[in-house]
Amino acid sequence: MKSLAMKNLRGRPVRSAVLIVLAALLTFTALGGTLTVASLGKGLDSLEARLGADVMVVPKEATMKKKFEDIVLQGATGYFYMDSKRAQAVMEREGVGEVSPQFFLASTGSSCCSIPVQIIGIDPATDFTVSPWIKRTYGGELGLYDIVAGSDLNAFVGDKLSFYGVECRVAAKLEKTGTSYDTTVFTNEDTIKALISSSLEKGMNDFEDVDPENCVSCLMINAADGTSPEELVNDINIHVKKVKAYKSGDMISGIAGSLSGVSRMIKLLIAAVWVLGLVILLLAFTMSVNERKKEFAVLRVMGASRGKLAGLVLKEALLTCLTGSLGGAAVGLLVLIPFNGVIEQTLGLPFLLPNFGSIAGICTAAVVLSVLTGAAAAAVSAWRVSRIDTGLILRGEN
Amino acid sequence: MELKAEKITREFIRPGGKTNRFFAVKETDLTLASGKLTVLMGRSGSGKTTLLNMLSGLLMPSTGKITADGRDLYAMPDKELSKFRNVHMGVIPQGQTAIHSLNVTENILLPFGLYGDKPDEARAKELMERLDIAELASARPAELSGGELRRVAIARALVRRPEVIFADEPTGDLDDENTAAVFTFLKECAREGAAVLVVTHENEAVNYADEVLRMNAGTLEQG
Numbered sequence: 230m231k232s233l234a235m236k237n238l239r240g241r242p243v244r245s246a247v248l249i250v251l252a253a254l255l256t257f258t259a260l261g262g263t264l265t266v267a268s269l270g271k272g273l274d275s276l277e278a279r280l281g282a283d284v285m286v287v288p289k290e291a292t293m294k295k296k297f298e299d300i301v302l303q304g305a306t307g308y309f310y311m312d313s314k315r316a317q318a319v320m321e322r323e324g325v326g327e328v329s330p331q332f333f334l335a336s337t338g339s340s341c342c343s344i345p346v347q348i349i350g351i352d353p354a355t356d357f358t359v360s361p362w363i364k365r366t367y368g369g370e371l372g373l374y375d376i377v378a379g380s381d382l383n384a385f386v387g388d389k390l391s392f393y394g395v396e397c398r399v400a401a402k403l404e405k406t407g408t409s410y411d412t413t414v415f416t417n418e419d420t421i422k423a424l425i426s427s428s429l430e431k432g433m434n435d436f437e438d439v440d441p442e443n444c445v446s447c448l449m450i451n452a453a454d455g456t457s458p459e460e461l462v463n464d465i466n467i468h469v470k471k472v473k474a475y476k477s478g479d480m481i482s483g484i485a486g487s488l489s490g491v492s493r494m495i496k497l498l499i500a501a502v503w504v505l506g507l508v509i510l511l512l513a514f515t516m517s518v519n520e521r522k523k524e525f526a527v528l529r530v531m532g533a534s535r536g537k538l539a540g541l542v543l544k545e546a547l548l549t550c551l552t553g554s555l556g557g558a559a560v561g562l563l564v565l566i567p568f569n570g571v572i573e574q575t576l577g578l579p580f581l582l583p584n585f586g587s588i589a590g591i592c593t594a595a596v597v598l599s600v601l602t603g604a605a606a607a608a609v610s611a612w613r614v615s616r617i618d619t620g621l622i623l624r625g626e627n
Numbered sequence: 628m629e630l631k632a633e634k635i636t637r638e639f640i641r642p643g644g645k646t647n648r649f650f651a652v653k654e655t656d657l658t659l660a661s662g663k664l665t666v667l668m669g670r671s672g673s674g675k676t677t678l679l680n681m682l683s684g685l686l687m688p689s690t691g692k693i694t695a696d697g698r699d700l701y702a703m704p705d706k707e708l709s710k711f712r713n714v715h716m717g718v719i720p721q722g723q724t725a726i727h728s729l730n731v732t733e734n735i736l737l738p739f740g741l742y743g744d745k746p747d748e749a750r751a752k753e754l755m756e757r758l759d760i761a762e763l764a765s766a767r768p769a770e771l772s773g774g775e776l777r778r779v780a781i782a783r784a785l786v787r788r789p790e791v792i793f794a795d796e797p798t799g800d801l802d803d804e805n806t807a808a809v810f811t812f813l814k815e816c817a818r819e820g821a822a823v824l825v826v827t828h829e830n831e832a833v834n835y836a837d838e839v840l841r842m843n844a845g846t847l848e849q850g
Contacts, residue, residue, distance in 0.1 A: 233729075233740065240728025527724040530685065531738045531783070532713020534706045620677070620686030623720050 234544040241517075245549055248513055252553025252599050253560065255506045260561035260595040262499040264582070266492045267591065268569065272407040272579030273481065273488055276302070279408045280477040281358030282327075282449035283458040286319050286465060287311070292473045297447070301409060302484060303577070306335035306345040310436055310444040311472060318469050319448055324456030329355035330445035332421040336392050336414075337433060346382065347413045348392065350421025358449045359415055367401030371417045375400040381411040381570065390414075393427035407573065407581025488578050503602070510606035514546060518610040525614050526622040539611035543604060546611075550603025554596040562592065628696055628715060628790040630659040630682060630822055635691030637677050651677040653845040654691070659791060664817040665824045666832045669842030675826045676721065676795055678842065682824065683718050683793045684708050695791070713738055717789035719797045723776045725768035731755070732764045735782045747786065754782035757812060759805070773800035781809060785816065792816055792823045798832075810835040 238245040280301065288311035291297040299305035310333075320328050332350035351359045353371060363377050371377070376397045378384040388399045397420065403410060416424075425441040428434040452461045458476045465474035518525070525538050533541075565572070566582065573580035582588065637652040652674045659665060659682070669675050680686035682693060684700045693700045695715070700708060712718070725734050732751060739746040755761040758778040768776060777800045784792065794813060798806040806829060814835045817823045825832055833839055841848045 233726075233737070236728045236733070523722075523724070524726055527720065527726065528737075528741070529709070530683075530712075530718045530720050530724070531741060532709050532711075532716075533741050534709035536706060537709070537741065618686070620680035623676070623680065623685070623722075 234541055234548055237541075237545055238548060244513070244517060248510070248546075248549040248603075249553035249556065251506055251509055251513070252550040252603055253557030254553075255503060255602060256554040256557030256595045256599040257561045258499055258502040259598055260558055260592055261565060262495045263591050263595065264561070264565050264588065265572065265580075266495050267583050267587065268407070268572075268580045269488045269492060269576070269578055271581040271583055272573075273485060275407045275581045276481055276484065276579040277477070279358075279362070279406060279410055280480065281361070282477060283452045284450040284461050284465070284474055284476060285480070286316075286448040286450065286469075286472050286474045287446070288315070289471045289473050291447070297473075297475075298480060300333065300347060302480065302579075303409065305409075306347045308333040308335050308434075308436075308446060310439045310446055313443040313445060315469065315472055316445045316448055319450075319465055319472060319474075322461070322464055322468065324453050324461045324464060325450055326453035326456075327355075327357050327451040329357060329449050330418075331356075331359075331447050331449060332418065332425070332444075333446035334392075334421060334424055334428065334434075347409070348376075348416065348421065348424065349413055350416050350418050350424075352418045356449075357451070362403055362406065362410065363401065363415060366404055369400070371400060371415075371420075373417075373419050373423070374398060375416065375420065377401045377403060377415040379403050379411040379413045379415075380405040382414070392424050393431055393433060395424055395427050405581065407579045484578060491576060491578065507602055507606055510603055511609060514542070514607045514610040515613075518542060518614055522617065522622055525617055526619045529617070529619040530623070535615040538617070539615040542611040542614050543607055546603050546607030547600060550600045551596075553603075554599040557599065558592050558596050561595075562588070628661055628822060630693065630695050630791050632657040632682060632688075632693045633691055635678075635681055635688040635693060637674075637681055637686065638689040650689075650845050652681065652688075652842075652847075655847045657682070657840075657847060659822040659824055661790070661820050661822050662817055663822060663837040664814055664835060665822075665838045665840060666836035667824060667826045667840045667842060668828065668832075673842040674845040675842045678847070679793050679795050679824065679826050683716055683791075684712050685718075710742065713741055714787060715790045717784035717787065717792045719780050719784040719792075719794040721795045721799065723768075723773065724780050725771070725776050727768050730765050730767055731760060731771070731779055734768070734779055735786055737783065738787050750788070751782065751786055754785055758782055758808070774802065774805060777801060778805070778809075781812075788821075790821055792821050794823070794825045794827075796827055797825065798827065798829055806831060 287297045288309050291309040296307050296309065300307050316330060329352055334348040336346045336348060353360060367377060374395065374397045376399055378399050380403050384390060384399050386399050386401060389396050390399060405411060422441040452458050462474040462476045465472065528538060569580060569582050633656055634654050635652065636650055636654050638648060638650050641647045641649060667675050677686065681688050687701050703711065726737065729737065735751045735754065736746040755764060758781060760775055760778050763771060763775060781797055798809050801809060810832055813823050813825060
């Protein structure tokens, strides 16, 4: 009967091809949609972790045209500075727990990148936001002119990159984060200060009168025990002039909202495709059984039981749906994995593919679900076939 | 094998009309014995095919019972009755009944495949030669004429050497020469021990019959 099912499918190539394509479409939609939603969720988690601090404080001018948010959230390039005294005033506020400065610089061109690169300097002694990411791939200390490149940058460990005439060595590459980290270069405080000085000397820095030794770009702060981030943000914004404090959660709430909207749209699309697919499969199997009613009656004449007839219909459905589902899953993976960067750019949202185990799980679930849907659609026809009155059908043909 | 029908009837409900219930087969007794070829004749719509379907386990009688060597056919569960039909009965239905996705040889051997039994290819070859379709072994049903398809159906029904053979208009699409060959062949099957029932309009069939019956408006009469 198994070989009969195979031969029946080969004997009707157009019908089989349509069913296979439909099953492939169902799996592709389920896999692609679910993987996209999961990647967006993971991207948001990664973004939250990437911010890594309860509160961020930047000079007031950095808030113009969302400059700071664009750097942190969208991967835009830019830089701004505030005097160390203002930074000190912030650090002295009550409720400030862990605190670490960061230093920003944007390259205007580098051999490593086709796009301008954001350079962020950290203080390894106090940093608690970037170092945990760096430690995932690089366990050593960052020396002078050592840099860590984001995963999307065209630079490899050991490469020499020049920024404002200063040659830097790529000490490590970050693993993919799905955030602006992927197009950023990290270095320590001494190196960034040397780069800022060089950019100033070459007249390539908009902040001509800035003193690299007495400035920071932003402060990353964790609220002390007993103080909420909201209280700390309000306190800093009220009492320290010319700075702006942000709560991390507020910064990503817009992105979370967009992500939720995109996820909802994807889920609706999946549901629509599946309902449509189920209806088409139901019709296709029903039509196929009606068209072959006499053939089933003949099998019955030869001694096929009702169960065998139903089994034949189900086997044909399972074979087509399994073939289509595996094809759909393969296409889905071939589209989503190599082109996840394009998807990220198109959606404009943090996008981080789940790990291999999760992808395999989602893939298996999509295939199983498609096959079960095909089987459920065929079950109605299988039941009808198992109820046929052979005598009446053959009599009707006379 | 002895196939015995006792007081069987078959009632149908016709949609619409004043008298929508009618008996296609009125109370009938019939015995098909091994080694005997029985010819059943009668006008169209007289109930011949309905009787054949009931006897072959395909259509449950409204009343009465059918036994094969004492076993009540319709008391068997469907699975058992189906297997019984597969092994012990060969049915040649009316019309074109080839499975279109299979070639001629595969169609003829299909009764073995239904239960995963080892196909008797020698028997299939012998039947194809006897029925003059050996050259069509690899052909698809779509490439065959009506007469060739009938012969494929005959070979398929006989391939398992059934003990009871039901043939419903087996020579419908055949020329005189092939008609004679098929009746001769069915007669040989009877001689070899099968119980054969042939439903036909062909008067020539009478020449091969051990018993001739007639159906007249649902009533079985001796020919």
